[in-house]
Amino acid sequence: MAKLILIDGSSYLYRAFHALPPLSNAQGEPTGALFGVVNMLRAALKAKPDYVAFVSDAPGPTFRNQLYDQYKANRPPMPDDLRAQVEPMLAIVGALGFPILRVGGVEADDVIGTLALQAHAQGIEVEVSTGDKDLAQLVRPGVHLVNTMTNTTMDNAGVMEKFGVEPSQIVDYLSLTGDTVDNVPGVPKCGPKTAAKWLAEYGTLDNLMANADKVGGKIGESLRAALPQLPLSRELVTIKTDVPLDQSVTELTFRERHVDQLRELYTRYEFKAALKDLDAESAAAPVRDTHSPGTSTEASRAQGALPQKSSDAPELSMAGQYELVTTQAQFDAWMAKIATAPLVSFDTETTSIDSMQADIVGLSLSVEPGHACYVPLAHDYPGAPAQLSREHVLATLKPFFEDASRPKMGQHAKYDINILSNYGIRLAGLQHDSMLESYVWNATATRHDMDSLAKKYLDVDTIKYEQVAGKGAKQIPFSQVDVDTACRYAAEDADITLRLHHALWPKLETVPSLRSVYENIEIPLIPVLASMEQRGVLIDVNELRMQSQQLGKRMLELQQEAWKGAGHEFNLDSPKQLQAVLFDELGLPIKVKTPTGQPSTNEEALEAIADDHALPRLILDYRGLAKLRSTYTDKLAEMVNPRTGRVHTSYHQGSVATGRVSSSDPNLQNIPIRTDEGRRIRQAFVAPEGWVVLAADYSQIELRIMAHLSGDEGLLKAFHEGGDVHRATAAEVFGLKPEEVSANQRRAAKAINFGLMYGMSAFGLARQLGVDRGEASDYMARYFSRYPGVHAFMEATRQQAHRDGYVETLFGRRLYLENLTSRNQALRAGAERAAVNAPMQGTAADIIKRAMITVHDWLGTRNDDAHMLMQVHDELVFEVRKEVVDEVRAGVIERMSGAAKLSVPLLVEAGVGKNWDEAH
Template identity: 65%
Template sequence: MTKLVLIDGSSYLFRAFHALPPLSNAEGEPTGALFGVVNMLRATLKEKPEYAAFVLDASGPTFRDALYPEYKANRPPMPEELRAQVEPMIRIVQALGFPLLRVDGVEADDVIGTLALQGAAQGIDVTISTSDKDFAQLVRPGIALVNTMSGSRLDSAETVMEKFGVRPEQIVDLLALMGDAIDNVPGVEKCGPKTAAKWLAEYGTLDAVIGHADGIKGKIGDNLRAALPRLPLNRELVTIKTDVPLDGGPETLTLRERDTDALRELYARYGFNQALKELDGGAPTATVAEKEPGRARGTGRVATTGPEEPVTDASLSVAGEYETVTSQAQLDALVARLRQADEIAFDSETDSLDPMRANLVGLSFAVETGKAVYLPLAHDYPGVPAQLDRVMVLETLAPIFADAGKRKLGQHGKYDLHVLRRHGVEVDGYADDTMLESFVLNSGSNRHDMDSLAKRFLGYDTVKYEQVAGKGAKQILFSQVAIDDATRYAAEDADITLRLHRVLRPKLAAEPALEGVYRDIEMPLVPVLARVEANGVMIDGAELRRQSADLSKRMLAAQQKATELAGRTFNLDSPKQLQALLFDELKLPAVLKTPTGQPSTNEEALEAIADQHELPRVILEYRGLAKLRSTYTDKLPEMVDPDTGRVHTSYHQAGAATGRLSSTDPNLQNIPIRTDDGRRIRKAFVAPPGRKLVACDYSQIELRIMAHLSEDPGLVRAFEAGADIHKATAAEVFGRRLEDVTGNERRAAKAINFGLMYGMSAFGLARQLGISRGEAQDYIGTYFSRYPGVRDFMERTRQQAREHGYVETVFGRRLYLEYITKGTQGQRAGAERAAINAPMQGTAADIIKRAMVSVDAWLAEHRERALMILQVHDELVFEAEADFVPTLLEEAPARMSAAAQLSVPLVVDSGVGDNWEEAH
């Protein structure tokens, strides 16, 4: 896929200046910030993007200064030692061939945001290289954030949620509530990221938080109400503009040929010896880690730290010998080799990334490193050579795939299992997956796709999809790739998979606990997830149409109300008509402006004037209904597979470092449930006639894991007694009898229980509860005096993390913590919080995975009567015949409860209904 990298130059310059030591060259010129930026630029070039730009803030005021004259007013002047590095940085950027952009009147963020959305709309894979959290609002399919200095990556709603506690579309509201001290944007006093995220989790949007402000208690509620007048302006200030008028789009941002003479002079002057050596010796070939049609290369995330060492065996980094199988004699010889082999690496080539729709184009196999074959089965370009019949080949190979005694291995093999199943071939004995071997060895490590693994562990540069199929608008399907080129590409897949396995297998064997996670949890889960995905879930299109109709009716009512208020008809979706009506005719103040100076009619602008006229509020209501309809009730029916009549999500094992599963296409784990309209969406997930949906959900699993790990007698007793744990904690902390605990005391205890588990400080607890820091510290002190085992566990865990660099789940999964003993104080504090939380969250992930494997094994004899169809957070959802539901309600929760032997009971709550909302 064509790639665009947008570099936030201002962010990196300041970040490098403050993060790196005060380096200087032989002449005493400062070079620390310059060194950091140059390394980042070199890393970007190694990715070989088709388009790239280095974006800086222009001098002079921006539209935000016009909106808020105090914007960034408290920023100190740029230090002289940093200012001295700006000009050489620009010279190096230009010498490297990067287009350099500075646009008057807006910030670099706005230029990047505009280009990012333009690129994604054109099907370009956009990476924003930045350390600025504000860009998280732009994350969506096709747009990822990468912090080259820290290695962090945000490329999905799940990763944004994991980092900030909110979805990408809520980031602006989060920032508006928190404010930004660096930019002199005051937020709600004492409202930090956790409080803001909590409010948004409960109410959904800033508008809803504002609407419920009167119901938020304590000092923090007072602070919120005091800040209400400025929150709409905050939102405007922190919103990245995506409609900046530019001279050209992404297609104009091609890299120029680098000026090696200028670079040599600059590198030598500033003492960048490694860069100079690379320049004189030639830059190494880079890899682009992508999964393309025809190549299931897996998924990955960017590194934190880990125990990986590249392999030095030269035989693993040389090109292989590959054969194309197009005759019966060659097929017979291949089958004979496969029958003799104990271990077979294989890969499928297809014409789509969607395994539920992909057509099989070819298969590749390897049983010996350095040698592999490709079986073209459905190439269809003019003049294509004769190929073996696909049906005949699959019938010939089916017994080998079905032989459980022959170990099969792949890279992200769940995709291949789907493809083969849809073509009538069941795979048994799928024993190893190089993506999962890498993931278990270090879940926070670099990308786990084949290209990255081959480079890291083998020192091998794989053939890229673009090299055989082209790129951009001219890219062809794999079925149209010339068979000779396809062989070079596809046979390499099987060969490299086998080579990687030969390297990764001994690494796992050397770590028995990790090997146990891999063998007992991750690998058995692969076919289970494949079955869950293939089962899919039925959608009630009529219900969604009714919901859409209801939303449309309410939208129409809002339109009619708006017409009455305006005294004439107008198009609520037309910013131009709204501008004329609101500001020219009704003379409402144009509080916010667009970058071009026109009165803004976006959500923030309407909120800012909603107290002056009823019409802006009606327009906002109309927009909210329209968004819910377009995002859910109209879109979900479009995702129904026409062959199965169901929605089939995709689950990802190698995503979150803690081991949590995520899902995409569609993401069923983020369906809104906080509002009545949102909960109605689940009502559209239904059981077919004669069947029911059964939902089984672990109760307070992470707190139970805390009780187990801490071995605290008080917590253990409370769970063993089946007590309301938050009420029991309140009784201990506040010195009450259980029956005398008030609702507010229980809420405070709940905040303590979950807050301490996530490493919350007294300051954070004070902000969340709206109390003084001293009072919060007293609560925590009392809590630890009542539950001393928790305090001891937390200290033991921190110490283990410092000593070993990682923490472990109950089952031995590791999370490496790069900054536990280094970095800034904030980074170390964050690593300590992760050290406390990861064993709970990771163990919960391990438990539900083990439960899925166990329940799936039991369901093997009952697949006609019951199916596992969804995994969402700590919940499993089943579809079952009505008369089989009692059996399912006995067996599934029992197996879920037995998925781990903790010192406290694992309680599973169950429900039954005709739809997911009823069952949940």
């Protein structure tokens, strides 16, 4: 099939101008935008289309200005430096042999739309090379968009994935959202998600307008107020497809290149790589550019040719070539590289692992495997060389970092997002994270730090931090590492990160379910967690100090009771003294031993003898309070950030095999809730004046997932009837009416319901209920006879685990279980228990991650009146302005409930209070 490429020259020019630094040649003529356009055009030449056109806006007003005199009224005039590059651009385009089309009275989009539909009608495949979202309305079978800056293609499915609507709905979508750049009015406060939701429900703008009275809330009021101007907005965003043209599609062929003119232009504007290629090749051959999108390793990746093992890809294990960037010319050259790179790997070097208090020392960039640079910004040792200004470098990079259309990647990029946020940079366009690529591919195969991944997937031994900065008391700050050594270490980070992507991404591409988990859950979650970390949570330090005093007083009382029970004073914190008291003096039975054969005094050992004497329980209570005090009531007050006045935890995506997010420094997920003292700590998590705490929690989510996955009719019925599922289970197991179930019978049913998900044995159930093993076995037998689907699911899951070596969540996340074939019966049984539990726990993790993404996006459309602060197991915690709490609570419940479609209701309970304890 013949092919037509339509190049949106206006889009090319503006994007290149804003993406690149203000480059100039020796005569002072601006060249940045020109450089970017030339590189993109040279890439387009490689496609060898049958027909091609370079379409650019003509000077003067268009018909849209006549329709609406405020059209593009807010857009500033073209900068002088950009205007000066238009004519040179057209000269180079013409010399390269591209037909150039500029039609007065309309925009370039209208010319492109007319040619695209003419070609489509003639059976010619159409590729529109652009970064303009408006052109998505042209997409249909045989017509697609290509973004040469990101090397991505958008077809029907791509439009749906990006915008949430069909290509045929893009005009209505843009009418609703409006366009601030072109000053096209939309519906106030209607963002992309709302527009897509409305069109999914009503189909068309006309139908939505006809049913506007059915849309509730403030957004409904905005819609109704905007009804009079929506037809105009639609006319403004609709691309004309009937522009009279002097040339037909089949006349748009390449002209012969003017080599001498190109050489003159390339020489004048100092395009050395283009000039070198021109001199090296014949005039008829396509220009070669190893830095253009779609070539070299990027092209082989796109064609599926990149091997998946480092042994098959020696280029991923090669020695790196790293450049120390200390001059403006070097930095400008790297800005030019990242302007046209299909993917940029970056990394920051800082003064601290605490991202909320760290300063940037330098940053590294890589655009192709084996090549990277390091830009030192704040190395301050005696004799350190002159370095570029940190403020200047970050200001220059800010447009790149904040451009969502420019794909970027990192290794544990959330840290770098937080670092950049300290300098007012909001990173957008994060497309990959090598840590998460490894984590999703196989969470248990290795640790997911860069050094471990480089060794496993690339067979590369990386430079360790201690090798450049020392360790222990002799370790120096990175700012005092000499810049040459720092370059080898830091540039390697960016390079290895990009190499890992080239090794791991092809693996994920072979398994659609894993790719979906990565692209739709893990990557979108990064900015959500980063935002939560940056916001932090407000702590009442005085409340914590009071609690510490109360805990200390109670610990002293327990100590006195323990001394009384022992008959003398001893150090409760000394295992050796405790061992002597318990086993030598009191003669209590030794039920647990240490690896060396000594009597153990750990928690398990004390629980085992807690019924034999009062002292073990006193020690357990004492230790519990001591842990609360040291971990929370004393420590949290010390962790308040002096800059923000809040406590900022760190969330970890790549640490729990089932997909759960974990928390550290402080660990907010381990605050006990089963004791009064543990729950009281939550009273210190407070809201600012005029705000409240909102806590929303999934109810029995893993049990609901069990019902969905097993399809057991009895369990499904219990949830659909909406009553007490544990009481319903007890009624089934004991053959009673629900109202006849005793408290102990309900407790037994609850223990079975939750215990089975964790592979609990009859022995474990007997211990938990305080009954003999035979009675516990009888309970379990009755349970499975009443819920046969649960038993069948558990057996099928075990069989799948043994067959495949892994189990999956509802969304396709895999958990590999290495000990399923172990000769050690205990290890093998543990792996089988994990196999049964992982689909429930992993699906619950996926659901709350999906909810966090959806809720975060929704909150971003509001007026800064609510913030997500914490994720603790199946609970999300927010601070909300008092006056909107009912609206936010309803919105949060709606989005959390809609995070998955199960065969039972996904119930969310939400409470409000002045502190977390009141809200929970």
